[in-house]
Amino acid sequence: MARKPLIAGNWKMNLNHLEAIGVVQKLYFGLPTKYYDHVDVAVCPPFTDLRSVQTVIEADSMPITYGGQDCSPEESGAFTGDVSAAMLAKLGCTYVVLGHSERRTVHGEDDALVARKVAKALEHGLTPILCLGEGEDVRDAGGHVEHCTGQLDGSLAGLSSEQVGRVVVAYEPVWAIGTGKTATTQDAQEVCHALRERLREVHGGAVADAVRILYGGSVKSGNVKELVAQSDVDGALVGGASLDAEGFAELCALAAGGPL
């Protein structure tokens, strides 16, 4: 089944709201509209940029979508420093990145917490980009597939198949994030395929065939085409290479099958 690729730029803690406006404008001018028939493009800036990004995208009716990098599992209330799914939805976000390895490692997030966040995001109409992936030790020991399918189960625990069908999954081997070490296309396909088969087993064929599974970890213009050519890799979650608008536009064009 053909799934339209999604290229999502995760800016992490980079670019202030003024810089964000410039990057979004350059991305818009760098990627001709015809490409959006073949690729969905999103940016996930820091929370403080979202209002500015919304304004610039809406002003020119840009076909670029955007999202947050995290949300609270709670609806609202006394949770200092947190941002709710409802707030992201109100700002016009389409996506929210959840369970990124940097949240899991730096903030101690586990699968159970991530599952609560996924449920809350879905409740507010957001599409979670659920991240998972193994560390280098697990990969070296050959336990990567089992590790990732386990994280998938844990991070989707308690969700109905209808809910799971609205999630995007991102396989991000931790050893490939920001290191310049990209997984081989075979590595990416192996795990993305195993994740899809796990979805098929638990939630049925319709869900497994519909869910987009992205690869993330040192994706750049030079490797994106080969990665998205894999039958179970439906796009990429891009960190560092999404901060440069011209380069990111080129990367999106290549993922769309370009140059068109």
Ligand SMILES: O=C[C@H](O)COP(=O)(O)O
């Ligand atoms: O969310 C994005 C990933 O952590 C990948 O980051 P990277 O492209 O800088 O390796």
